[in-house]
Amino acid sequence: MGWGPIGRDPTNINQLHYDHLWQMQGRGAGVEIALWDIRGKQLNAPMHELLGGKLRDRIRVYCDCHSGAHWTREDYARRWQETRASGQLDPVYETSAYVSMAQEVVAEGYTAIKFDLDVPNPWKLDAYDR
Numbered sequence: 001m002g003w004g005p006i007g008r009d010p011t012n013i014n015q016l017h018y019d020h021l022w023q024m025q026g027r028g029a030g031v032e033i034a035l036w037d038i039r040g041k042q043l044n045a046p047m048h049e050l051l052g053g054k055l056r057d058r059i060r061v062y063c064d065c066h067s068g069a070h071w072t073r074e075d076y077a078r079r080w081q082e083t084r085a086s087g088q089l090d091p092v093y094e095t096s097a098y099v100s101m102a103q104e105v106v107a108e109g110y111t112a113i114k115f116d117l118d119v120p121n122p123w124k125l126d127a128y129d130r
Contacts, residue, residue: 005031010038062112063105065098 005016013035021028040047048054083090105113
């Protein structure tokens with residue numbers, strides 16, 4: 001037997017959401033977006049029309065800077081081991097690194113930024129809390 005929504009009417013978004021997607025919490029968001037896309041293509045209408053109409057001509061976007069550097073999965077694993085072995089905080093999580101990244105994206109034209117201030121080392125939680 002397949003996954004719940006498979007074989008059901010993809011344009012019945014509310015029922016699919018009630019029956020299946022809400023149980024997935026945030027993981028169902030991509031599926032719901034795909035369902036709205038299917039409905040929009042069927043009606044030859046953009047999503048904003050399906051959801052009640054356009055509210056504005058422009059929207060402000062923010063740059064999600066995450067935390068730390070932009071590494072591959074392998075880089076993260078390697079750096080994690082190196083940092084853990086040294087017992088030191090990885091420099092990419094220092095305040096100066098966040099300031100530098102903020103300055104870079106502001107220079108690119110962003111007027112709003114977001115950082116995920118992750119705690120990179122679980123044994124340093126207390127230091128971060130202070």
